[in-house]
Amino acid sequence: MSAGMKSALMIFFLSMAHTAHAQAFPYEAQFRRLMGEPNETVSALVMYPWQDNLQVSLTELSNVPHGNAIRIAAVERPVSGYNRWSHWESADRTVWVDLLDFPLRDAATALLGSAGQTHSGYHWENQLLLFTNLCDADKDALGAALLGRSGQLLNVGIKLKMAVCATGTVTQADLQNLDSAISRLSRLLLAIAPQVLDPAFVTFEPKISVKPEAARLLRMEGFSRLWAEVKYSFVYLEKRQKLNWDDVLERFMPRIAAAKDDVEYGRILEEVIALLRDGHTNVYPTAVDPEDEPLIRLEPIQGKPVAVAVGNLPALSPVKPGMELLEIDHTPVQTVITRDLDPYIASSTAQDRALREMRMLLKGQPGSSLHTKWLDLHGKITELALIRDASKNRAALPTERRPQFEYKELPGHISYMALNDFADETIADDFESQLENALQSRAWILDLRENGGGTSSIGYRILGHFLKEPGQGEAWRTRLYNPMFRAWKQPQPWYEGTPDVIKLADGSRYARPVYVLISARTCSAAEDFLIPLKVQKRATLVGEATCGSSGQPLFLSIYGADVRICTKWDRFPDGTEFVGVGILPDVEVSRTKEDVASGRDAVLNAAIQLASR
Structure with a gap:
């Protein structure tokens, strides 16, 4: 992906404490509460059909005129082009609910997408559920916002009574305040759900769930939507010459219709998506069998x-x-x-x-x-x-949590810097904070072996400090669809995008040798980081081939699953393919079983030897 977010809006699934110090996050219990009943209700509101003529009444809030802007959690955004907008709020204006209808779903999607903010929870294309981590008692808030199937936007927010800071100690009163707000948010969502969801499909006792007689229809509808989105949006469909996508609909629909439950339905969806052989095209079923493993x-x-x-x-x-x-x-x-x-x-x-x-x-x-x-x-x-x-x-066996950025000086005046993800701009800040020290080194070793991606522009900011000259990001293309060409049996056209320009940093720049450690876990925006280095021969890549998966996913929700579909075909500026191949190292070094047993880092050792020459 170019300058925008890479895969899955920060790894797509729930990212706790959207900061560089998630391991010290003091509100973990409250985060888990938010991901319980409130998350289940939000998922139901997104997944199930809505009634045609909505009549919503909220007894604990007043229906009052709205302004020109909507507040989604802690951010305000201007709103225009809607058909209808109903607004409710509490007497002290610390709790609010908005329900908007737009003529086009894209307008609601764009509005929700514009509400980025530092948070704990998730923010996807069609829904968000989060509390902010602004460390600002005047702004921090709890919010849920989601899209209905026909362009509606439901927004529920609660102003928090304290500052939520991602690190440091908190008082018991702060924890209780956040717990109380989560409880109120959950009550509001549960009060709204029966008024908007279609009772022909959904039952509300003992909790929101699909009616058994409607499940088969919703599964078939969900699979049909997934199939259609792949047919018209999946960027590599023409490359899958051995796969007849029209046959997939006919082959799998009977199995979808006969699925005994949502777990089996989800497994069938996974089987279908696996046929596309793309790491940026995935399905995430809602219902899964419980699993565990030995430690x-x-x-x-x-x-x-x-x-x-x-x-x-x-x-x-x-x-x-x-x-x-x-x-x-x-x-x-x-x-x-x-x-x-x-x-x-x-x-x-x-x-x-x-x-x-x-x-x-x-x-x-x-x-x-x-x-x-x-x-x-x-x-x-x-x-x-x-x-x-x-x-x-x-x-x-505690889970190893690596900080975003690691820096240390190795013997022989070699600077080692681990860039473990590009998910947050603070990694570039951390890199630049050590830059003056690193400029004195005879060589740099940049470790990207654990970097699964994030935002390409963050990596480009770091590249600006040691590229020889301004560089280019990946070349990219996406499909265009012309139905007349289809009728004429002519090939469909492509839109050829313009590569990002990577500017040199205004400050200090490093001109000595650079060695970059890579592995199969080096993915997405981390691969975008490597492209200008390979093109300019500015670094020596050491290790194993990268994961070979990049692009811009299209996110959607269907019955029983969330889906992402790759819509962007990334390549080197000269057209060389790396998706489906990986970016290859200049010096190949692989771990052996003996390395694992002894704890020896063969890849780092090889880079140190190269840098010491």
Whole structure:
């Protein structure tokens, strides 16, 4: 993606504490409450059909005239072009509700999209649910806003009685205030839902859910919408020459109609999207079977599933980092992957698919057992029964949380800087805060191995400090649709976009050697970061091929799932493809099982050797 947000509006699914210091966030319990009943109600309001003629009454608020601007959580935005706008608020104006009808859904989408703000929660194309982290008692607010199916916008907001700061200590009164606001937001949403959702499809007792007799129709409608959006929006459809997308509708619709529940329906949707073989085109079902796994982390090492971290539990002590997993329940691992995992994995490249396989390989019913066979470095076979109970033992293998930016000086006057994501502008601030120190170094090592993307413009700001000359971002194109060309059986045209211009920084710039560490986890906006470096031969890339997945997704919600569909075809400025391939290293270095067992960082060591010459 160019200067806009990369995949999934900050990794698409819920991002807690949209700041550089999420690990110190003091409102985690309140965040989880918000993601409970309020999130369920917002999802229902987005997923289910609305009534045609809305008549909404809110007893605890007054219906009063609106102004020229709408407040969505803590930001105000001007509004025009609506058909109808109803506004309710409390006597002290600290609670408000807006219901707007627009002639075109795009107008409502644009208004919701303009309401970006620092937050905890989520902000997607068709809905947001969040409380702000502005650390400002005059502005911080709690809000839910969402789009109905026909261009309606529902907005509910509550002014908070304190400043919400992403770090530091908080008082018990602050926690209680936020809890109280979340409870009130939930009550308001539950009061609105029966007045807007169509009772022909939805029941409200004991909670909002689809009527059994309507579920089959909604599933078929949802699949049809997904199929149509792919047909007209998926940018690589013509490249999938072995896939007849029209046949997909006929082949899968009977299975969708016969699905016994929403879980089976969601699995079928995953199977359909996996046919497109694109890491930026995904479906996220609402209903999923519960899963757990043993407290063992696997990664693909030299093409094999290898334990890279093991929980500190007696039952897991026979498994050591560096051991290869051979069998699960007396079945070769590759058979399990091919049979049970690959049909549901959406990925652009083999290296990205392998990472996803490793994350899924040990998952299953919580508390269930599995028989495993392992191979150690000396050729010894170990057979072990494991229990899928990681959720009960997280403390035995804490999740490693990397800061956005890491800086350290290595021996030999080499500066090491890890750029672990481009999700927040503060990483560029952190980089520039160390720039004067790093300018004295004989070489830089930039570590992008854990960078899954974010916003391309953030990476470009960093690039401006060490490119030789102004650079170009990725070349891109998107599909245009001309129905007359279709009638004439002529190829459809393309819109060829203009690459972003990467300006040199006004301040200090670095001209000495740069080495960039890459891996299959280097994705999206991080790959955009590498393109000008390759074009200008400004850096030596060390490691393994990147994930090979980039582009601008189109986000939509259908019954039972959220979907994103890639609409933008990114390439090098000279037309060289990297989506579906990955950006290749100049010096290929791969970890071995011995590296994992010893804790040796072979890729970093190789870069240090190169920089020390």
